[in-house]
Amino acid sequence: MPGGSRDVGEFAFEPLDDLRIVSVSEIPPPVQLREQLPLDAAAQNAVRRGRSQIRAVLGGFDSRLLVVVGPCSVHDTDAAREYAQRLAECARRYADELLIAMRVYFEKPRTTVGWKGLINDPDLDGSCRIGEGLATARALLLDVARLGLPAATEFLDPITPEYIVDLISWGAIGARTVESQVHRQVASALSCPVGFKNGSSGDIAVAVEAVLSARNAHQFLSHTREGRTAIVLTSGNPDCHIVLRGGKNGPNHSADHLVEAGRLLREAGLPERLMVDCSHANSSKDHRRQGEVCEQLAVRIAQGDMRMMGLMIESHLVEGRQELGDGCHLRHGQSITDACIGWEQTERLLARLHEAAGARRCRLAVRSKLPV
Numbered sequence: 001m002p003g004g005s006r007d008v009g010e011f012a013f014e015p016l017d018d019l020r021i022v023s024v025s026e027i028p029p030p031v032q033l034r035e036q037l038p039l040d041a042a043a044q045n046a047v048r049r050g051r052s053q054i055r056a057v058l059g060g061f062d063s064r065l066l067v068v069v070g071p072c073s074v075h076d077t078d079a080a081r082e083y084a085q086r087l088a089e090c091a092r093r094y095a096d097e098l099l100i101a102m103r104v105y106f107e108k109p110r111t112t113v114g115w116k117g118l119i120n121d122p123d124l125d126g127s128c129r130i131g132e133g134l135a136t137a138r139a140l141l142l143d144v145a146r147l148g149l150p151a152a153t154e155f156l157d158p159i160t161p162e163y164i165v166d167l168i169s170w171g172a173i174g175a176r177t178v179e180s181q182v183h184r185q186v187a188s189a190l191s192c193p194v195g196f197k198n199g200s201s202g203d204i205a206v207a208v209e210a211v212l213s214a215r216n217a218h219q220f221l222s223h224t225r226e227g228r229t230a231i232v233l234t235s236g237n238p239d240c241h242i243v244l245r246g247g248k249n250g251p252n253h254s255a256d257h258l259v260e261a262g263r264l265l266r267e268a269g270l271p272e273r274l275m276v277d278c279s280h281a282n283s284s285k286d287h288r289r290q291g292e293v294c295e296q297l298a299v300r301i302a303q304g305d306m307r308m309m310g311l312m313i314e315s316h317l318v319e320g321r322q323e324l325g326d327g328c329h330l331r332h333g334q335s336i337t338d339a340c341i342g343w344e345q346t347e348r349l350l351a352r353l354h355e356a357a358g359a360r361r362c363r364l365a366v367r368s369k370l371p372v
């Protein structure tokens, strides 16, 4: 045969689908998990309060600074609960100037391959018991909400939100998926505010385009809460913004970058309000640099920069990162994905941001002759 292709007779009995599917295992639909782990009144109030306060910060009606802070990923729920308790105390202490939300990240987008997060592989051993992972994630989110702490997470798999979104106050669409229509559609359906990271190349325009897309109504294929395939019609999500996280050409947290991002937002008819991620390419993936980035941003916030409505910091109980290995000998409270700053430095940075946000509020009050 020309081109070396096989004669039809040779593969007449070859199946036409499932050629690469090894197994398919059903898991309970979202409605079942929601019934097993329902929100009590305290958790409901925390999520409602978290979302409405974040919306107010985003809209500029609340002059506080939103700080999304916490582990790169959750792999040990005991350590995450301990972190949440400590952070809830800081959230109360600094509530006059900071609105603190905890990074409770269960889904990790990988550059190539690697552990994909607690929902995908809760036993950290490649067994990928995703049903267990969803239940473990929901149980942790309930405890975080009961502490009165707003939870922030990245939405990666389009099926995951129905299992947990009622417990999320702020969602992220990451640098690797910001250009994906599927993710923009999901964001248009989410009931919480959503931050779109700039692309991993550093392209800010794609994040602005994502905000424009997610603000619109969409119709797309998804699943019902009962697990059936359906067409979903959304009304669009007005509570979206961009997040500057740096890119292949380096950081993008400088004053010039913020001016450029502001220009792109203005030209798109969007409010000039954005979040800056102190980690990822803005710290050149070196957790020790997050402190310097945060300090530079704090200075500009204290000088009255109103573009920055929020900051993101990757932090855990223990500084640095560790290899997952066989998952049996892990140090308590240390990241197994990106390196994080430790708890003591986190407290120092929160105190510094509290001071900076307070200085900004005073400047604004003086400018508009309001009582300080």
Ligand SMILES: O=C[C@H](O)[C@H](O)COP(=O)(O)O
Pocket (backbone or CB within 6 Å): 072, 108, 109, 110, 111, 112, 113, 114, 280, 337, 338
């Ligand atoms: O935030 C976490 C990581 O930066 C992201 O998941 C990519 O990780 P990787 O480049 O190690 O795969």
Ligand SMILES: C=C(OP(=O)(O)O)C(=O)O
Pocket (backbone or CB within 6 Å): 072, 105, 109, 154, 173, 174, 175, 176, 197, 245, 280
């Ligand atoms: C993966 C993350 O970020 P980014 O999409 O910016 O790489 C993250 O915040 O965990």
